[in-house]
Amino acid sequence: MKKKPPFILHLLFTIYAWIVGLFFLFYFFFIGFPLSILRGYNNNYPLLRKLIQVFAFFFSPIRISYHPDFDPKAPYLLVQNHVNILDAFLAAKISPNAICGIMHKWQFSIPVYGWLMSMSKGIPVDPKRIDNFERMSQIAAQRKDEGYSIISFPEGGRSLNGSLKPFKKGIFLTAQKSGYPIVPIATKGNFxxxxxxxxxxxxHPIEVQVGKPRIIPQDLTRAEFEKFIADIRNEMDAFIQNHE
Structure with missing residues (x-):
């Protein structure tokens, strides 16, 4: 159990962090957004990634360990544990290749945030549509052809205690159908x-383990498919638990 910081220092740092964060959003919207329209998101990603590294983590050193088979230029479907609102920024720090996200359709209607997600080639999820999975897989295959990596949070929501929640199968089915290699990303400290x-x-210091890329074979039985997911989760959980 981590000792809580003094309240006044905690409050002052929080105010500072949000001011810096708002400055970053201001820059992103009024400079990064127009540049992405003119030059394309993929071409503008290296600049945005550098800005994220400067502003997003507020004196929190990040140590990243990459598996030798990880290709920084290849498109992957990244599966990352989810603990807070900075996780997407952390994913951009981790991935040298331009990333897009998978998120609920309603999030694209949020002012500013929704525009940013659309600009960054986000993939909408609409559970009310009968063809939701097919549509997601088709768009994912298109993003793969365009060279984008996809960031996903297979727990389906943020953890309340920093521990790994059960994984949902949808993102793994999407990876299987679209041909994306799965890369597990386990993070510790950002909670x-x-x-x-x-x-x-x-x-707080952050540790990241970027795992071995894996293709999900098309001919897996249901039991083999569930074991594939369990193996990914167990690998991530072992890293998280061993770095308490």
């Missing part, structure tokens, strides 16, 4: 920077 239900921020 102490911010957590679900709180706006407070505090610096």
């Amino acid at each position: 102490y920077i911010n957590r679900k239900g709180s706006y407070m921020m505090w610096p």
Whole structure:
């Protein structure tokens, strides 16, 4: 159990962090967004990634370990544990290749945020559509052909205690159908920077393990498919639990 920082210092750092974060969003929307329209998101991604590294983590050193088989230029479907609102920024720090996200359709209607997700080639999820899975897989295959990696959070929501939640199967089915290699990304330490239900921020070191890329064979039985998911989850969980 981590000791809580003094409240006044915690509050002051939180105010500072949000001011810096708002400055970053201002730059992203008024400069990064127009540049992405003019030059294309893929071409503008290296600049955006550098800005994220400067602003997003507020004195929190990040140590990333990449599997030798990981190709920084290849498109992957990245599966990452989810603990706070900074996880997507962390994914951009991790992935040298331009990334897009998979998110609920309603999120594209949020002012500013929705526009940014559309600009970055986000893939909408609409559970009300009968053809939702087929449509997701088709768009994912298109993103793969365009050279984008996809960031996903297979838990389906943020963890309340930093531990790994059960995985949902949808993203793995999408990877199988679209031909994306799966890359597990396990992160540790970002839970102490911010957590679900709180706006407070505090610096903390982050450790990241980027795993071996894996293709999901098309001919897996149901049991083999579930074992594939379980193996990915167990690998991520082992890293998280061993770095408490």
